[in-house]
Amino acid sequence: MRALQWTGPEKVQINDIPVPDIGPTDLLVKVGAAGVCHSDLTLVNFPIQLREDPLTLGHEIAGSIEAIGSDVNGREIGERGVVYLFWTCGVCRECVSGNENVCLAAGRVAMPPCPGLTIEGGMSEYVRIPASAFVPIGDLDFIQAAPVADAALTAYHAIRGAREALRPGGTAVAIGIGGLGHVAVQILNAISGVRVIAVDHVPEKLALAADCGADLGILSGDDTAEQILYLTGGRGADAVFDFVGADATAKLACETVAPNGAYRMVGIGGGAPEITAGPAGGPGWPWGATVRKSLGGTRADLHACVALAQAGKLHMEVERFDLAEGPEAFRRLDAGQIRGRAVLVP
Numbered sequence: 001m002r003a004l005q006w007t008g009p010e011k012v013q014i015n016d017i018p019v020p021d022i023g024p025t026d027l028l029v030k031v032g033a034a035g036v037c038h039s040d041l042t043l044v045n046f047p048i049q050l051r052e053d054p055l056t057l058g059h060e061i062a063g064s065i066e067a068i069g070s071d072v073n074g075r076e077i078g079e080r081g082v083v084y085l086f087w088t089c090g091v092c093r094e095c096v097s098g099n100e101n102v103c104l105a106a107g108r109v110a111m112p113p114c115p116g117l118t119i120e121g122g123m124s125e126y127v128r129i130p131a132s133a134f135v136p137i138g139d140l141d142f143i144q145a146a147p148v149a150d151a152a153l154t155a156y157h158a159i160r161g162a163r164e165a166l167r168p169g170g171t172a173v174a175i176g177i178g179g180l181g182h183v184a185v186q187i188l189n190a191i192s193g194v195r196v197i198a199v200d201h202v203p204e205k206l207a208l209a210a211d212c213g214a215d216l217g218i219l220s221g222d223d224t225a226e227q228i229l230y231l232t233g234g235r236g237a238d239a240v241f242d243f244v245g246a247d248a249t250a251k252l253a254c255e256t257v258a259p260n261g262a263y264r265m266v267g268i269g270g271g272a273p274e275i276t277a278g279p280a281g282g283p284g285w286p287w288g289a290t291v292r293k294s295l296g297g298t299r300a301d302l303h304a305c306v307a308l309a310q311a312g313k314l315h316m317e318v319e320r321f322d323l324a325e326g327p328e329a330f331r332r333l334d335a336g337q338i339r340g341r342a343v344l345v346p
């Protein structure tokens with residue numbers, strides 16, 4: 001089968017590899033679509049060789065069941081679904097509490113095992129998955145469903161974790177209207193009742209945010225913080241979701257979050273915010289505000305995202321590429337030229 005593989009720093013190519021064997025608790029999934037995520041770029045652009053063997057990329061996977069392991073119950077050949085992206089132990093205190101994204105086995109700061117980042121992923125014709133990772137999607141289109149498995153999941157988890165700050169009449173800011181940000185705007189509209197302000201440095205991305213239901217858009221510049229404070233009566237935003245993860249966006253979040261507000265760092269970008277416990281004078285960190293470094297989401301979050309998509313409340317803006325065009329999709333994402341999510345179709 002064909003697979004898009006990472007073969008070394010900044011090297012992505014199509015290789016012919018064997019269709020994977022499956023074990024007794026696995027499924028073989030025929031891939032219908034696989035989304036391209038910024039995390040893929042972070043891995044591909046990593047300056048050193050992290051492993052000897054090529055790695056098949058892809059952690060945003062939708063497809064249908066092609067083969068079923070001998071010990072798996074309750075699944076059918078041909079069933080359609082998405083793949084939950086953390087393949088965790090399933091039995092530790094965190095996993096059984098529904099916090100698979102912080103599975104104990106991952107240690108303190110590592111990520112749990114994830115297809116396409118640490119295990120063979122789904123930018124290929126077939127992928128082996130643990131049966132427990134399969135979440136049915138009914139008749140949802142594969143190209144729409146693939147980004148639900150991460151772009152929607154990760155945005156939803158960050159928003160759900162800030163729900164106490166999200167009250168009707170309040171304001172949320174979404175920084176970065178890419179794959180995650182454009183979905184986050186829709187999720188905020190679907191579940192919170194807050195006013196949504198989108199921030200991006202590209203006018204077309206603010207237009208996408210408006211299409212997704214954002215109430216206001218701010219083209220980022222030197223006065224972005226001032227504008228947000230002006231729009232919130234000097235108080236700041238009740239929640240600030242940073243989907244970019246850079247020092248400049250971390251600074252913006254610290255300068256614009258409200259007292260008791262929620263600042264959420266989403267994904268594995270970066271950004272080092274300056275936060276102080278000192279008295280909150282000037283543009284300092286306000287009283288009561290919380291910060292959370294949010295990774296992916298839980299299995300329950302994925303079920304919620306699938307339900308929102310099935311109810312027609314989430315529309316993924318996608319650019320479709322054939323699997324063979326994968327390297328081009330990576331290049332365009334790296335250049336900031338993808339509207340919404342790039343999705344590969346084998």
Ligand SMILES: [Zn+2]
Pocket residue numbers: 037038039040059150151
């Ligand atoms: Zn991702």
Ligand SMILES: [Zn+2]
Pocket residue numbers: 088089090091092093094095100103104105
């Ligand atoms: Zn666990």
